[in-house]
Amino acid sequence: MKPIVIAVFTAREWGFKGNPAAVLLSKSWLSDEEMQGQARKIGMPATSFIVKDKEGNFRVRWFAPDEEIGLCGHGAAAAGIFLANETGQEKVNLQYDGGNIGVELKGNTFFMTLEGIPLKKRMEVPQPIKDGLSIPILEMYETENKHLIVTDSEASVAQMKPDFARLRQSSIFGYAVTGPGDRVDFVSRTLVPHVQQLEDHATGSSHAILVPYWAAKLAKSRMESYQLSPRGGRFYSEWKEGKVVLSGNFEKE
Numbered sequence: 001m002k003p004i005v006i007a008v009f010t011a012r013e014w015g016f017k018g019n020p021a022a023v024l025l026s027k028s029w030l031s032d033e034e035m036q037g038q039a040r041k042i043g044m045p046a047t048s049f050i051v052k053d054k055e056g057n058f059r060v061r062w063f064a065p066d067e068e069i070g071l072c073g074h075g076a077a078a079a080g081i082f083l084a085n086e087t088g089q090e091k092v093n094l095q096y097d098g099g100n101i102g103v104e105l106k107g108n109t110f111f112m113t114l115e116g117i118p119l120k121k122r123m124e125v126p127q128p129i130k131d132g133l134s135i136p137i138l139e140m141y142e143t144e145n146k147h148l149i150v151t152d153s154e155a156s157v158a159q160m161k162p163d164f165a166r167l168r169q170s171s172i173f174g175y176a177v178t179g180p181g182d183r184v185d186f187v188s189r190t191l192v193p194h195v196q197q198l199e200d201h202a203t204g205s206s207h208a209i210l211v212p213y214w215a216a217k218l219a220k221s222r223m224e225s226y227q228l229s230p231r232g233g234r235f236y237s238e239w240k241e242g243k244v245v246l247s248g249n250f251e252k253e
Contacts, residue, residue, distance in 0.1 A: 006078040008110065009202035009233035009248040016232035021078035022047040022084050025086070032068070039063035045197055046075035050083065055125075057248050058083060060094045066196045071145065073204015073246070076101045077112045077127055081250055100151055111247045116239065117208040125149075132167035132193075133177065135160050146190065147175040148209050154182045156230045159208035163191035167193040185223035186214045202233025208244050215239035
């Protein structure tokens with residue numbers, strides 16, 4: 001199997017290269033060890049493994065080079081784009097252990113629909129995170145996925161220099177750090193100190209948390225956002241009836 005690599009949430013005019021994912025379609029599941037080995041060999045932030053089941057549904061699992069990912073937004077987008085091109089259908093539905101993700105393709109733009117991730121509770125900021133981020137932290141929330149950390153400005157997000165050794169002294173797996181945008185509605189970065197990647201490029205699962213938060217904060221249902229990682233990503237989003245619709249551009253790498 002030769003993987004196809006697709007980068008999503010790109011915006012070359014702004015210098016945003018988006019987040020690349022490898023996609024592999026097979027007739028049956030490989031073992032977990034084989035999928036992990038393939039992902040490690042390919043070396044992308046995520047590899048999407050797709051199998052069509054007996055009922056004709058496309059099922060997907062995602063692996064980073066060092067572990068399986070429960071929900072991978074950019075990997076889902078890449079898988080949906082691949083399948084739309086492969087099947088000639090504009091819309092495809094992906095099934096994973098947590099539910100369904102719909103992907104629609106229109107030219108060089110994709111639309112991905114996933115469940116919003118609600119905030120569980122506001123929490124005290126652990127000292128290693130305060131020290132490791134060294135930016136103003138206005139709020140921190142726990143979710144079923146990553147945690148949410150809110151800071152004061154786009155500049156704080158952009159100029160943040162994480163001390164990952166210090167951040168690893170907290171057991172919290174990862175967090176989306178966000179603030180109001182100067183040119184767009186909000187900006188963010190996603191940090192995952194306990195895995196190989198450390199910082200993700202353009203994160204759909206984080207936006208399943210960020211979009212409901214900022215929709216309530218700004219009283220807006222449609223927004224634009226930037227992820228200020230080294231590669232960068234541009235997101236258009238809509239918050240609609242408990243679901244997050246993310247759209248953006250993509251390109252094959």
